Amino acid sequence: MIPAETKAVATKGFAIDGPEAKFEPFEFTRREVGPNDVLIDIAYCGICHSDIHQARAEWAPSIPSAYPMVPGHEIVGRISQIGADVTKFAVGDFAGIGCFVDSCRECAACTGGVEQYCMKRCAMTYNGTEMDRTTPTYGGYSNKYVIDEDYALKVNAAGDLSGVAPLLCAGITTYSPLKRWEAGPGKKVAVAGLGGLGHMGVKIAAAMGAEVTVLSTSPSKEADAKKLGAKGFLNTKDADAVTAAAGSFDIILDTISANHDYNSYLNLLGLNGVMVVVGVPTEPVALNALSLILGNKVLAGSMIGGISETQEMLDFCAAHNIVSDVEVITPDRIEEAYDRTVKSDVRYRFVIDMQGN
Numbered sequence: 055m056i057p058a059e060t061k062a063v064a065t066k067g068f069a070i071d072g073p074e075a076k077f078e079p080f081e082f083t084r085r086e087v088g089p090n091d092v093l094i095d096i097a098y099c100g101i102c103h104s105d106i107h108q109a110r111a112e113w114a115p116s117i118p119s120a121y122p123m124v125p126g127h128e129i130v131g132r133i134s135q136i137g138a139d140v141t142k143f144a145v146g147d148f149a150g151i152g153c154f155v156d157s158c159r160e161c162a163a164c165t166g167g168v169e170q171y172c173m174k175r176c177a178m179t180y181n182g183t184e185m186d187r188t189t190p191t192y193g194g195y196s197n198k199y200v201i202d203e204d205y206a207l208k209v210n211a212a213g214d215l216s217g218v219a220p221l222l223c224a225g226i227t228t229y230s231p232l233k234r235w236e237a238g239p240g241k242k243v244a245v246a247g248l249g250g251l252g253h254m255g256v257k258i259a260a261a262m263g264a265e266v267t268v269l270s271t272s273p274s275k276e277a278d279a280k281k282l283g284a285k286g287f288l289n290t291k292d293a294d295a296v297t298a299a300a301g302s303f304d305i306i307l308d309t310i311s312a313n314h315d316y317n318s319y320l321n322l323l324g325l326n327g328v329m330v331v332v333g334v335p336t337e338p339v340a341l342n343a344l345s346l347i348l349g350n351k352v353l354a355g356s357m358i359g360g361i362s363e364t365q366e367m368l369d370f371c372a373a374h375n376i377v378s379d380v381e382v383i384t385p386d387r388i389e390e391a392y393d394r395t396v397k398s399d400v401r402y403r404f405v406i407d408m409q410g411n
C-alpha cells in the first residue's frame with residue numbers, strides 16, 4: 055500500500071514569515087484529493103486589501119496572523135483532478151475559490167445558505183484552519199488548491215480570467231448587499247469610495263438597473279466613475295454640494311476603510327434609506343441616534359456571501375460582461391503591489407499571474 059503522504063499535492067507558493075518580513079517562495083503540500091475534492095491549478099489570484107491587513111498583522115489580536123502565511127482568496131484556475139464522487143466539475147473546467155473553503159454544514163447559517171456566517175466559524179481560505187481546527191490553510195498565492203467541490207465555484211471561461219478573480223471577494227462583497235437592499239430600476243444608489251470594492255459596486259449596481267452616484271474625496275476620480283457606469287459624482291469635500299445632496303439616495307454602499315463620519319453620509323439618505331457598510335475603518339465610529347431616527351433609516355453591515363449567492367453573482371457578472379479592472383503582476387512584485395494598494399495607486403485591483411510559478 056502506498057503511504058497517504060505520497061499522494062499529497064506538492065504546491066509552490068509565496069509566503070510571508072512575519073509582519074515585517076518579505077514574501078519568499080514557499081513549498082508545501084496540500085491534502086490528497088479526496089472523493090469529494092477537486093484540484094485546481096491556479097491561474098490568477100487577486101490581491102485583496104484584507105491580504106495586506108493579515109500579512110502585516112494589522113487585525114491582530116481580533117484576527118490573529120499565523121505564519122508562514124500564504125494569502126489570497128480571489129482565486130481562479132482550472133480543474134486538473136477530481137475525486138471519485140465529484141459531480142459538479144470535470145477535469146478542464148474553470149473554477150474559483152473565494153474567502154472560505156469549508157464550514158460545519160449543520161448550523162442555521164450553513165443550512166440557510168449563508169455559510170460565511172457559520173456559527174462554528176467557517177474554514178477560511180488562508181490564515182485559518184480546516185474544520186479540524188488544526189490543519190492550517192494556505193491561500194491562492196500558490197499554484198494549486200485542493201477543495202471540496204461544494205465550496206468551489208463554477209467560472210465562465212468566456213470572460214477575461216484575470217478580471218474574474220477579484221469577483222470572488224470584491225464582487226460578492228458588493229453584490230450581496232446591493233441585492234439584499236434591492237438595488238434596481240428606480241433606485242438611487244451611492245457608492246462611497248472608489249477603490250477595489252467601490253469600482254465593483256458601481257459596475258454591479260449599474261447592471262442591476264440602479265442610478266449610481268460615486269461619493270469620493272478625490273475629484274480626479276469623476277471621469278473613471280462615469281466610465282464604470284456612474285451617472286453622478288459627488289465630491290464629499292465640497293460642503294455646498296454635500297448640503298445640496300441631502301436626502302438624495304435610497305442606498306449607500308459604504309466601501310471606505312479610512313475613518314469617516316457616518317452621520318454625514320446618513321444625511322444623504324432619503325426616507326427609509328439604507329446605508330450598508332462593507333469597509334472597515336480602524337477606529338470605532340461615533341453615531342448620532344438622530345441620524346437614523348429622522349427619516350426611518352437603516353445602518354447595516356454585510357460580509358461577502360454564501361456559496362450559492364457567490365455562484366449567482368458570477369453568473370450575473372458573466373451575463374453582463376462584468377469583470378474587475380485589473381493590473382496583472384508576476385509574483386516577484388507582491389511587495390510593490392501591497393505598497394501601491396495601500397496608497398490607492400491601482401486601478402482597481404492587482405492580480406497575480408500564478409501560471410509562471
Ligand SMILES: [Zn+2]
Nearest residue numbers: 102104223224
Ligand atoms: Zn478579500
Ligand SMILES: [Zn+2]
Nearest residue numbers: 158161164172
Ligand atoms: Zn455552520
